[in-house]
Amino acid sequence: MDLFRQGLGLLIISALPFTRFVAAQIVVEGSGQYNINVTISGAEGVKATAVIQNDFKMHGAFNVSGADVAQFIAKGTLTAGGLSGTLSTAGGQLFSRTFTGDWRAATHQFTDAIVEAVTGSPGIATSKIVFVVQKTAQPREIKDLYLMDIDGGVVRPLTNDHSLNLGGKFDRTGNKIVLTSWKSGYPDTWVIDLAANNRTRVAFYPGLNSGGAFSPDGTRIALTLSKDGNTELYTIAATGGSPLRLTRTIGTEATPAWSPDGSRIAYISDDRGSPQIYLLPAAGGVAQRFNTNSSYTTEPAWSPDGRLLAYSVRTAGSNQIAVSDIATGRQNVLTISGINETPAWCRDSRHLVFSRGGKLYLIDSKTKKSVQIDNGLANCSEPNVSR
Amino acid sequence: MKKHICLFAAALTISLTACSTDHKKIDGNGGVTGYETEALPDGGFAQHERIPGLNPDDADYGTLAAHVVHFDFDSFTVRVSERPKLEFIAKWLAANPGVKLVIAGHTDSRGTVQYNVALGERRALATRDYLLGLGADAAVLTTISYGKEHPARHGENEGAWAANRRAEFGVAR
Numbered sequence: 001m002d003l004f005r006q007g008l009g010l011l012i013i014s015a016l017p018f019t020r021f022v023a024a025q026i027v028v029e030g031s032g033q034y035n036i037n038v039t040i041s042g043a044e045g046v047k048a049t050a051v052i053q054n055d056f057k058m059h060g061a062f063n064v065s066g067a068d069v070a071q072f073i074a075k076g077t078l079t080a081g082g083l084s085g086t087l088s089t090a091g092g093q094l095f096s097r098t099f100t101g102d103w104r105a106a107t108h109q110f111t112d113a114i115v116e117a118v119t120g121s122p123g124i125a126t127s128k129i130v131f132v133v134q135k136t137a138q139p140r141e142i143k144d145l146y147l148m149d150i151d152g153g154v155v156r157p158l159t160n161d162h163s164l165n166l167g168g169k170f171d172r173t174g175n176k177i178v179l180t181s182w183k184s185g186y187p188d189t190w191v192i193d194l195a196a197n198n199r200t201r202v203a204f205y206p207g208l209n210s211g212g213a214f215s216p217d218g219t220r221i222a223l224t225l226s227k228d229g230n231t232e233l234y235t236i237a238a239t240g241g242s243p244l245r246l247t248r249t250i251g252t253e254a255t256p257a258w259s260p261d262g263s264r265i266a267y268i269s270d271d272r273g274s275p276q277i278y279l280l281p282a283a284g285g286v287a288q289r290f291n292t293n294s295s296y297t298t299e300p301a302w303s304p305d306g307r308l309l310a311y312s313v314r315t316a317g318s319n320q321i322a323v324s325d326i327a328t329g330r331q332n333v334l335t336i337s338g339i340n341e342t343p344a345w346c347r348d349s350r351h352l353v354f355s356r357g358g359k360l361y362l363i364d365s366k367t368k369k370s371v372q373i374d375n376g377l378a379n380c381s382e383p384n385v386s387r
Numbered sequence: 388m389k390k391h392i393c394l395f396a397a398a399l400t401i402s403l404t405a406c407s408t409d410h411k412k413i414d415g416n417g418g419v420t421g422y423e424t425e426a427l428p429d430g431g432f433a434q435h436e437r438i439p440g441l442n443p444d445d446a447d448y449g450t451l452a453a454h455v456v457h458f459d460f461d462s463f464t465v466r467v468s469e470r471p472k473l474e475f476i477a478k479w480l481a482a483n484p485g486v487k488l489v490i491a492g493h494t495d496s497r498g499t500v501q502y503n504v505a506l507g508e509r510r511a512l513a514t515r516d517y518l519l520g521l522g523a524d525a526a527v528l529t530t531i532s533y534g535k536e537h538p539a540r541h542g543e544n545e546g547a548w549a550a551n552r553r554a555e556f557g558v559a560r
Contacts, residue, residue, distance in 0.1 A: 141536050163444075164536050167501055180504070185442035186531055187504065206437045207530050208508040211501045224505050226512060226530070231505045252463070254505035268502060274461055275502050296461075298499040312499055319499070341499050382500055 033063040034118055037070035040085075040110075042078025044103040051104060052076070054151055055111040055125040058371050059351075060364040061118075074114055082106035087114050104153060124150060124346040128386045129353060130158070130168035130177050131360060134379035145179055145192070150346075150353070150362065150385060152375035158192055159183075159199075167382055168192075169344075171214035171238075174386035178202075178212035178221055189223055191238065202240035207231075213256050214238060215282070222246075222256035222265050222282070233267050235282065246284055257300045257309075258282065266290065266300035266309060277311060292324060293331060299342055303349040304387060310343040310352055310365075321354050323365055334368050344384045353383040438529045438559065443489045446557025451476065451488075455539075456514055458552040460495070463509040465517050473514070476556060477521035487527045487559040490514050494535045495548035507532030514554040 036056060040048040052074075056062035067073060072094075076085035079098075083106035087094045094117050099109035105126070112123025127150040135142045145158040145165045159165045164182040171178070177192040181201075189203035189212045203209040207226030214221055220235045225243065233246045233253040247253045251271035258265055265282050268275045277290040277300045290300075296314035303310070303323075310323045313333075321343045322333045334352070340361075343354045352363050358379045363370035454472040456465065465473065480488065492511030494503040511530035519525055540550040 143536065164533070166504065166534075166536075182444075182533075185444045186437060187508075204437075207512070208505065208532055210504045210508075210532075224508075226508050229516075230512060231509050252502070252505045252509045255499075255501045270461070270502075270506070275498075296498070298502045314498060 033061060034072060035065035035070045036062045036072040036074060036114070036118075037065055037067040038074040038076075038114075040076035040078060040083070040107060042076075042083075042103070044078055048076065048078060048083075048103050048107045051107050051151065051153070052111050055108065055123075058151060058362055058373075059111075059115060059124065060367055060369055060371075061115070072114070072118060074110070076107070076110050078103050078106070083110055085110040085113070087117055104149070108149065108151075121348045121350065124348055124351055124385075126150075127346055128170075128174060129360065129373070129383050130170060130386075131355075131383040132166055132168065132381045133157075133377055134358075134381070145177070146377070146380075147177075147194075148375050150373070152360075152373045155375050155377065167211055169213050169384045170386045171218045172216055172387050173218065176214065176218070177384075178214055178223075180210040180212065189221065189236075191221075200239075202238070203236055205243075211255050213258060215258050216260055216262045220282075222258060222267075224254050224256075233265070233280070235265075244284065246280055246282075247287065255299055257302045259302050260304050260306045266302055268298050268300065277309065290324070290326075291329060292322065294322075301343050301345055301352070303345045304347055305349040308345075308349065308365075310345060312341055312343060312354075321352065321363070323352075332365065334363055334365055335370070342382045342384075346385050347387045353385050355381045355383055438487050438489075438527070441487050441489060441529060441559040443491060443531045443557055445560065446489050447560050448491070448555050448557045450558050451479070451556040454556060456510075456554040457549065458510055458554075460548070460552065461498070461506070463506065463513045465513055470517075473517050474521060477518055477523050480518070480523050480527065485527070487529070489557040489559065490518075490528060490530045491555045491557055492530065492532045493537060493539070493551055493553050493555070495551040496535050496538060496543065497548065498535070500534060500536075504532050504534035504536075507534045510552075510554050 038052050053064045056064050073088045076083050082100040084098045086096045099106040108125040111125035115123030129150055130147050132143050133146050143164050145168045147158050148155040161183045166180045168177045168179040175195045179190055180187050181190050187208050187210050188201050189209040190199050190201050192199045205225050205227035210224050212221045212223040219238055221238050222235045224231055225234045231252045234243045236243045249271040251269055253269045256265045256267040265280050269278050274295050275298050277297050278287040279290055280287040294313035297311050299312045301310040308323050312319050313322055319339045320333055321335045321340045324331045338356050340354055340356045343352045345352055360373045360380050360383045361370045454475050456469045456472055490511040492507035494507050515528050515530055538551045540547040
């Protein structure tokens with residue numbers, strides 16, 4: 001399994017003859033779409049069937065088909081406590097499992113179990129998105145943080161402050177969100193605890209406290225502070241305090257993103273005139289510039305498998321999402337036109353969410369196909385997705 | 388909510404008063420820490436404090452509206468053309484002792500959200516540093532950034548962009 005997740009599985013499996021089911025979890029990845037027929041019965045069965053079919057359409061590796069041409073047949077039954085589901089092929093049953101939660105949550109779990117069984121990579125249907133909604137344009141802009149399922153369902157406001165709330169980012173557990181809020185009048189860093197349903201202000205130094213990102217182990221937050229007279233990168237304890245300064249330039253440092261092993265931080269600096277990505281040891285040390293073939297690169301995001309950096313590159317009048325392989329530097333520009341901003345990786349290191357023109361999108365970095373996430377809200381931006 | 392802010396401001400005031408004599412400062416956790424023993428950066432930036440009781444949301448940005456400082460694209464350098472405005476502000480501060488100012492940095496709509504938040508702060512800090520160079524008292528100046536979130540003029544054109552790349556002066560009240 002580890003080999004598959006690291007991408008090496010592609011080489012090994014594609015060399016095999018076209019026998020899909022050596023074991024339940026082996027299928028050729030990246031070879032196109034799998035035909036799947038999926039139905040869910042029970043009290044909310046019609047709605048649940050629509051939700052799971054949409055999950056597969058959004059994922060992109062599946063084609064929802066009739067039973068006659070399906071390679072995979074998924075059947076679910078909603079129960080009082082969740083859902084029991086089976087996945088089968090012509091060769092027999094691959095799994096029979098139960099999922100707990102309300103019908104919608106259990107349905108997304110069923111999706112992810114199927115995706116993992118078929119592709120060997122984790123599904124993303126149970127992920128949540130935290131994002132920003134601009135509520136009014138006059139006299140002063142108000143932005144609030146919202147939470148929703150990755151398919152746009154179950155939208156819930158997290159702030160309602162008559163102020164700016166920007167840049168929400170999940171910790172690895174998905175239970176906490178760090179954000180920048182102007183609630184006090186000044187830009188402070190706050191942590192929302194979804195389980196406890198509260199929020200705590202963790203950094204309110206003089207000047208700027210922005211761009212916070214949790215370390216993978218959840219103990220530190222990397223962020224921009226200007227308390228020492230210039231905008232620099234620091235880490236602080238996730239509960240506040242113990243600042244560790246990482247940069248010392250005359251320019252502007254912003255948007256830290258941790259490597260998944262916590263050893264390095266990618267961030268942007270305009271110390272050489274325009275914003276560029278740099279990589280730095282998280283404990284402090286020498287920063288190295290990361291080449292993106294662009295003079296204006298912002299918003300680095302490190303893939304969960306550690307191999308890729310996503311970011312946005314600005315050209316005249318547009319902004320595109322690109323991904324680079326960190327080891328080889330090979331670049332893949334995912335979007336073509338418009339102002340595409342704030343890429344964030346899903347847990348499978350394959351899909352990303354981003355915003356364009358006030359709408360949120362999910363994009364498959366392998367096929368470059370994107371789908372709009374329909375959440376019924378206008379003026380959305382800065383999506384971040386839970387692991 | 389208002390009550391909450393006032394309580395916090397009161398607490399901050401007390402804390403700052405309590406520790407101002409022995410050169411301590413408030414850390415982000417609300418506790419008091421000593422100065423960190425780290426060198427100033429090459430630019431020799433001065434540390435600064437939030438000003439107790441000065442909430443930027445309540446400041447008067449009208450009085451000094453004629454002296455808004457403008458910047459070039461993706462730049463925080465104070466242009467030669469803007470220096471007379473800052474000389475005016477420095478004289479105004481000298482003529483109004485005790486009056487406190489918040490310097491609010493903004494960017495145009497181009498570029499991404501978080502970088503613009505940081506760039507807006509850098510513009511506010513550059514403005515503040517220029518005023519300190521003219522002899523302004525650091526104790527009456529504080530900075531804030533709104534990034535690209537609060538444009539002075541809506542629109543995607545050179546005129547709006549130029550108007551939005553700015554540092555404004557809010558008088559405490």
